[in-house]
Every structure is written in structure tokens, then in C-alpha cells.
Amino acid sequence: MFDSSHIDEAVAWRHDLHRHPEIAYQETRTSDMIARLLDGWGWQVHRGLATTGVVATLGGGNGPRIGLRADIDALPIHEVTGLAHASTIPGMMHACGHDGHTAMLLLAARRIAAEGVTGGTVHLIFQPAEESEAGARVMIEDGLLDLFPCDSVYGIHNWPGLAPGRMVARDDAMMAxxxxxxxxxxxxxxxxxxxxxxxxxxxxxxxxxxxxxxxxxxxxxxxxxxxxxxxxxxxxxxxxxxxxxxxxxxxxxxxxxxxxxxxxxxxxxxxxxxxxxxxxxxxxxxxxxxPATINTPAEAAIARDIGEAMGLETTTADPSMASEDFAFMLEKVPGAYLWLGGAREGANPGLHATSYDFNDAILPTGAEFWVRLARRATRG
Incomplete structure (x- = not known):
């Protein structure tokens, strides 16, 4: 479980990222923040893939190697939420929840470092330019999987159309x-x-x-x-x-x-x-x-097993006609892309809406999933 003060800090990271959105290949402030935190927790940090990408490694030697990926870019959209943590950059906002994905993986990274990694290697992949600009492909072209080989790779996206406590992990196509x-x-x-x-x-x-x-x-x-x-x-x-x-x-x-x-x-x-x-x-x-985002059945089953052990309602709902550049990673490495329920009470704007805001309540759920997945993959 997570200390409540750590959860509060993760919410603060998320709000800070939301106030300072950066679009494709311009995520300099964002990657600076990510690298600073990871370095302070003892991760080995590598920067520069796809210009603003950050990869952090813990563990090493023999054993499985797993990649956990979060996207970090915002969208060229003008925010109208009126929230205290609303974007301070005109014409840019985190309208897809990548600020939440980043904070979620950082919260998990803190605990993984504190618990240590034995019997394998964990690579955290903070990827720029997911929104139509193929940051995943560019990271791969820049040597991501050569420098940081992975036996499996996973990604999570918040899903406002699902209630909190639900997760989707299909055995095949997730996104178009x-x-x-x-x-x-x-x-x-x-x-x-x-x-x-x-x-x-x-x-x-x-x-x-x-x-x-x-x-x-x-x-x-x-x-x-x-x-x-x-x-x-x-x-x-x-x-x-x-x-x-x-x-x-x-x-x-x-x-x-x-x-x-x-x-x-x-x-x-x-x-x-x-x-x-x-x-x-x-x-x-x-x-x-x-390309289409296609999960491999074995890795999707692992994700569902972990979700069920956490008490999540795991399903294999219909795929989405939206798209995701995590597909490039899944073309190279077995893995799974997951949707984590993030609906709010009352008005619940969808992804890419000018009034959208990530649901902070699911930060510890996603982070707990990452911790358990890393522990299972590395037999730690």
C-alpha cells in the first residue's frame, strides 16, 4: 500500500504537470522533473531518446526484463475547466490524462526503488509525442530496445468511459x-x-x-x-x-x-x-x-490476473477505433496495453475534451498495478 503522504505528493506532481503542458518533442520541463525525481530515488536515468524521452532502469544481471511505459505529452487544445490547476499555457492542455499516467508511474517508481528489484530488470519508459507524432516509433529508432532490452512491455491509459475499479485487457486488438x-x-x-x-x-x-x-x-x-x-x-x-x-x-x-x-x-x-x-x-x-495496437494473450492474461488480485473487475470489452503509438512497441516485444477505469461522478468529459481532467482518485490504483506487475515479472 502507499503512504497517504506519497499519494498526496503524486497528486501534486500531476497538478504541476497539468499546469505546465508541453506538446510533442517539446516536453523539456516535464522530462526534467521526471529525471530529477527518478535520480533521487536511485534509478539509473538515461535521457535523449526521441529528444525528450526518459528511460530509468533498476536491477540488472540475469532474469526477466520488463518495460513499463507512460506517455508524457499534452495536446494543442485550449482548456476551459477553470480548475485551480488548469493549464497556464494558452492553447495547450493535458486533455488525455498523460499527466496522470506520468504521475502514476512515478508513484510506482518510488515504491519499486524502496522495495528493490531482485531477479530481473525494470525499465521505466517515459515517452514523448504520443499524440499523432509517433514518439514510440522514434524512441525505438533511436535505440530504445537495443539499449534497454525488454522481454515484455506494458502501457496503461485512463478510460473515462469505465468506472473506477474496472480494467480492460484484451487478448488481441485494443485500438485501431x-x-x-x-x-x-x-x-x-x-x-x-x-x-x-x-x-x-x-x-x-x-x-x-x-x-x-x-x-x-x-x-x-x-x-x-x-x-x-x-x-x-x-x-x-x-x-x-x-x-x-x-x-x-x-x-x-x-x-x-x-x-x-x-x-x-x-x-x-x-x-x-x-x-x-x-x-x-x-x-x-x-x-x-x-499500426493497430495488438496485445499478446499471455501478457494480457498476466495483467488480468494482477487486476483481479487487486479486486478490480477485469473485462475483455470491445476494442476502440482510437489509436495509440504504443502499437510500435507491441510490434517488437510481447506485451499488453490496458484501460483503467477513470470515470468521475456527475459530468464526465471524455478524452480530448476541452473540459477534461484526469481523475486523481485512480492514481494509487494504477501505481499499485505497476508495482505488482514489476514484482511478478522480476520475481522480486
Whole structure:
């Protein structure tokens, strides 16, 4: 169990991080704080992977090697909570709970160091740039798993849609793969009073937006999940001008690799076809960002065993179409990604909402899980 003063201190760390959010690859203050605390508890600290990543090691020699990962970056969102610990940085906030994930792992790190590690090695991975910028992939490219080999690796995300005391650890897919895309429509512009003398740039953009979101229903089996969402449309500069360009942007999500290929191919066909029908051309920049987050069954079972021993209600609920760059680590090492229930009483904004705030009440639950997992993995 955790000393109440240590829990209070972890809440204070979390609030401090929340007041000072930092986005992808700019988490300098955050990593300074993490490294300072870990060094003070006796962890061997390494910095610089993916620019602002921090890895801390305890133990060594023979025995299993486990990686415990927390993401540390914030989002480019303006906070409207009005809380005493609200963001002090305009246009940035911890709207996904990474401040809580960091404080949770730090609370566990303090106790793991106090208890010691025998029979193996624990690597704590504080990873930057999870939010669409692939910090996990960059850490791996920078040598994470060569410098700090792991036999298994785990990650936790708070989940506002689950009540505290519940945990999800599936044996297979947890979260979807995703891509982002930009579509540029180009044609001849002209006077708004004489549209017949210009091309249908706006019409093409509107039709592409409507047709694109129907692609999964018309191109994938109802039993194969897939999402294609248009999230931005930009065009025009005046009431009386038919513009010569329009820009659309959005995201695609899938689990099955063939479904991902189908979504990309059909989006291109639809955009080019509709643009041509309006006398325009389409250019598409389609970027696949993260693979699907796939747990390995043995490691997921270990997570459920520990959760049940703690009295948590563990389930294998449906996967999410959201995405997570922990997927890159799971492509290299067996492991599991977990959701820890973090719902609040009353109003309960979801992840990435401008009014979201991590539920501090689950800090000791997540930290206790990390301590027990490290102890079991290293037979300490």
C-alpha cells in the first residue's frame, strides 16, 4: 500500500504537470522533473531518446526484463475547466490524462526503488509525442530496445468511459490503426454571379466529404470495422467569388490490413472521380501513422490476473477505433496495453475534451498495478 503522504505528493506532481503542458518533442520541463525525481530515488536515468524521452532502469544481471511505459505529452487544445490547476499555457492542455499516467508511474517508481528489484530488470519508459507524432516509433529508432532490452512491455491509459475499479485487457486488438489525409481540389475560379464560367471546386469538395464517409459502409463487410471521417474543409475568401481551390482533411481507422488498403484505394478513386466530374483535379496526401495496437494473450492474461488480485473487475470489452503509438512497441516485444477505469461522478468529459481532467482518485490504483506487475515479472 502507499503512504497517504506519497499519494498526496503524486497528486501534486500531476497538478504541476497539468499546469505546465508541453506538446510533442517539446516536453523539456516535464522530462526534467521526471529525471530529477527518478535520480533521487536511485534509478539509473538515461535521457535523449526521441529528444525528450526518459528511460530509468533498476536491477540488472540475469532474469526477466520488463518495460513499463507512460506517455508524457499534452495536446494543442485550449482548456476551459477553470480548475485551480488548469493549464497556464494558452492553447495547450493535458486533455488525455498523460499527466496522470506520468504521475502514476512515478508513484510506482518510488515504491519499486524502496522495495528493490531482485531477479530481473525494470525499465521505466517515459515517452514523448504520443499524440499523432509517433514518439514510440522514434524512441525505438533511436535505440530504445537495443539499449534497454525488454522481454515484455506494458502501457496503461485512463478510460473515462469505465468506472473506477474496472480494467480492460484484451487478448488481441485494443485500438485501431490510423492514417491522416489531405485532399486538395483545384479548378478554375470566377465570379459568383456566373458560376457556369468556373469549375465546381466547392461542389466537388462537398460531394467528396459526403461520399468519403460512406466508403466503409459500401466497401467493407459489415463484420470488418473501418472508419473514414472528413474533419476539415477550407475554401473561399468572399461572397462573390467561386474559388479555384478547396482543401479537405480527415482520418481513417481500421484493424485488418486489407481493410486499410481498401479505405486508401477507395478514397483516392472517389476523390479523383468526383473532382473530374466537376471539371477539377484532386491531389491526395495519404499518410499511415500508427499500426493497430495488438496485445499478446499471455501478457494480457498476466495483467488480468494482477487486476483481479487487486479486486478490480477485469473485462475483455470491445476494442476502440482510437489509436495509440504504443502499437510500435507491441510490434517488437510481447506485451499488453490496458484501460483503467477513470470515470468521475456527475459530468464526465471524455478524452480530448476541452473540459477534461484526469481523475486523481485512480492514481494509487494504477501505481499499485505497476508495482505488482514489476514484482511478478522480476520475481522480486
Amino acid at each position: 490503426a490510423f492514417a491522416v489525409f489531405d485532399i486538395t481540389i483545384t479548378g478554375k475560379g470566377g465570379h459568383g454571379a456566373m458560376p457556369e464560367q468556373s469549375d465546381g471546386v466547392i461542389a466537388a469538395a462537398a460531394r467528396i466529404a459526403a461520399a468519403a464517409q460512406e466508403i466503409p459502409a459500401r466497401s467493407l463487410s459489415p463484420l470488418t470495422p473501418g472508419v473514414l471521417s472528413i474533419t476539415q474543409i477550407h475554401s473561399g475568401s468572399a461572397y462573390n467569388i467561386c474559388p479555384d481551390t478547396a482543401a479537405l482533411a480527415g482520418t481513417a481507422r481500421w484493424f485488418d490490413a486489407d481493410a486499410g488498403d481498401t479505405l486508401e484505394r477507395r478514397l483516392s478513386e472517389v476523390a479523383h472521380g468526383i473532382a473530374a466530374a466537376q471539371g477539377c483535379t484532386a491531389r491526395i496526401d495519404y499518410q499511415r501513422r500508427y
